[in-house]
Amino acid sequence: MSLYSAPPSTRERIVVVTARLIQRQGYVGTSIKQIAKEAQATLGSVYHFFPGGKETVAVAAIEHGAKEFGSLLTDALHREDDPAAAIEACAADLAVGLRESGWTDGCPITAAALETLGTDSEIQRACAEALRAWEDIVAKKLRASGYTAEDAAEVATTVISTLEGAEVTAQVSRSEEPLRAAGRQLARLLRTYRA
Amino acid sequence: MSLYSAPPSTRERIVVVTARLIQRQGYVGTSIKQIAKEAQATLGSVYHFFPGGKETVAVAAIEHGAKEFGSLLTDALHREDDPAAAIEACAADLAVGLRESGWTDGCPITAAALETLGTDSEIQRACAEALRAWEDIVAKKLRASGYTAEDAAEVATTVISTLEGAEVTAQVSRSEEPLRAAGRQLARLLRTYRA
DNA sequence: ACAGCTCTAGAACGAGCGCTCTATTTAGTG
DNA sequence: CACTAAATAGAGCGCTCGTTCTAGAGCTGT
DSSP states (O other), rough: OSSSSOOOOHHHHHHHHHHHHHHHTTTTOOOHHHHHHHTTTTTTHHHHHOOTOOOHHHHHHHHHHHHHHHHHHHHHHHOSSSSSHHHHHHHHHHHHHHHTSOOOOOOOOOOHHTTTSSSSHHHHHHHHHHHHHHHHHHHHHHHHHOOOOHHHHHHHHHHHHHHHHHHHHHHHTTTTTHHHHHHHHHHHHTTTTTT | SSSSSSOOOHHHHHHHHHHEEEEHHTTTTHHHHHHHTTTTHHHHHHHOOOOOHHHHHHHHHHHHHHHHHHHHHHHHHHHOOSSHHHHHHHHHHHHHHHHHTSSOOOOSSHHHHHHTTSOOHHHHHHHHHHHHHHHHHHHHHHHTTOHHHHHHHHHHHHHHHHHHHHHHHHHTTTTTHHHHHHHHHHHHHHTTTTT
């Protein structure tokens, strides 16, 4: 990776812009034309890189968003040794990011996941995989801190669910408090597992 | 309330059907024409009862869904004396309901809330109010069990957030486990508040 | 020079959107 | 019975949707 990274390619711009739009307005609420416009591309370019149409673009965008959030999670977890403190710090990070974005940039996949629930779309698959990957990141941290595999898995699922839900609550109530509270309570929960 | 309730009025049918459709496909993904069709009404009737158009129908539907879920919550909490057991039972109820609906009937407001985040729509207001009302129900139960007002408020927020998030996770992964795990962990958390 | 790619450009299509509008039927009141 | 208001009915408006299609621009290898 060079210090001065190359300007993003058209394809990259499309994926990044789509990820942001889906995060903010959902899958149904985001149109191909808006994607093209905001990515400074044309309809032709979008369909050139994604012959599968809107759904294909969305899948790529969700995978991008999943990876991005995974990095955020990994970083936050590695800044603290104690998993309880780490999770609480992670919730705080999310709270700050949320406020700074005007409460719009929440979880990059929830909206799309909910909108495509009935269908057997590839979007569903991508969202399920993202959640699983995030849980794995948390579970790994817990196991490294001495949790049994079973405890780690169950607690990790709950941590991701809680962060997910607290983020939505924070967005809707336009307040950091739900995320801060969730962070504190998760820390409290994690500390009950100390040997 | 009579044993044999009157057949639902056109207006009621519209609200109930809209609530279900928004729960399943979100606000943007639900069209007025589909609402009319499934409610066995016509476009004219919909606009007769809701001159404010789609947004007005949605607000009524969300308020309906909020009340319905509030009742479910209240009932589940009153079946058990111990709040920890009550919350765990509540999560189990949600898990069963979710599976029986084919994983489609989750939280009645999350999708609509996320889709309208940027806007200053009345839908936002209705969703925020719903979340607050649900938190109040849980907080009341906790206070009745001896929690201080501060503890009750913070824990109640977290309980709602966690149930919210676990429901989404359960829907996406098509499994009861995330909700079951969340229920167990919430019970564990609540028990740490025992004097 | 020129052929053969990839990529850009945007007009055009049918379908469906939210909503308005005019009729018509139904229900309630004197 | 007549009169009025409530409710039903759906055609049609302007618009945007996702997608397709043809045409041209930019680059590389020979």
